[in-house]
Amino acid sequence: MTLSISVALLHDQARNDPEGHDRHRRAFARLSRALRAENIRWEEPDTTALAVAHTFSGGIPYGYLTCLRRVFVLVGRGGPVSPAPRPDTEAWHRDLAAIDDETSLLASHLLCHADDAGYYIPVDFPDPLFLPPEAEVAGAGMVGSSQRLLAELSSMAPWLGTPASAESPGDDPVAPERSAWHQLRQACRASILGGHAIVFHRVGASFRRC
Template sequence: MGLALEVGILADLKTADEEGFAHFKVQFDLLNQLLAQNQLPPHVEPEEMPVFSGAMFGYSGLHYLRRVAAHLIVNGAVPEPCVDRRPTDDPVMMACYDEIATMQDARSPEWKRFDHLLCHSDAEGYYVPLEFDEVLFDFEDLGLYGVQAGSSVKLLQECLTLAKALEMPTDLDGEDEVFFDAAESQGEGEGWRRYGMECYSCIHLIQAARHSIEHGAAIVFT
């Protein structure tokens, strides 16, 4: 089990799962309420499109990439690869989240430059193909799955920045065995391959975001 990404969830469920399709139709109505509350245009989720599905590396894989983002914000440099399988225990990452929690909107633009990666749920929620600066929160308890909604446009920009910092190729398929092999041998090898877990997460998010923008569909974390 682990975090999965899907782009085109209504198209996937329309003929395969009537109950699931109805559930997510309601969810997209709630998402549009949240968008309207933030003076953003509605999202129209397509019901016919090629579906993208991808599995992240468990639930922890995302945190390896978030750790790199935190170090770039706090220290301005990519850290050594995390090899103890406990990226959330990194003091720099904890300091970054403390700053997010205490300062929130008072943070500088530099401190917000990876917000769509860092300030979103690590297990559920949405990214929509609209461009907006702040991650949206369901403060009024509408019942939105995951509570948060980010921008797949901003997520793509953030992940491409991280890919450049890691010197990771972005023209390979995330299902290429090179990414899985690198993740399995975290900290070993040379160049970007030392950051196997980070790069595995990064390439899958990049592909999901590109598919989201191309087809006008939300990324759904499940």
């Protein structure tokens, strides 16, 4: 499975997917109502006349997101940080346990978010939101801040040594982390510039772990 990441999703769907446009427009309305209950006022902007810098569309294997979360946790704990170990090894499971431990603190916008659904909104609030089930907000009601996600990504940049482009050599041991980092960073910048939500949604594809 592949995680699709979109900013200004309604803009694209208004032209290419009327049925999807209506479905997501209703979902955004539910999100806005639930946010108002948390004293946060935000609505997905109108979809017309958008600058290219205010839109983003990309996708990564779910495993890449896990690899990026691993780096965030290890950097936050003071390292050392190395390329991700092979799956199903003791080191890999130890790192997954560290991710779970940090996620349980309910403080990180990168960690406290569903892998395959949900939103980041361009409002700066300190901790991730956990909206109630009755709000029927995608991603189990977990909503992050685009500004805080961008700050968390910036904290990892020195270790990743991120190049100007998301393209990495085929033998780059941290290519999964770089790819996820670049796509999320571009999405955050578009979200903040245009006032649109970052939307995580699912696209069928073969699953690839980093």
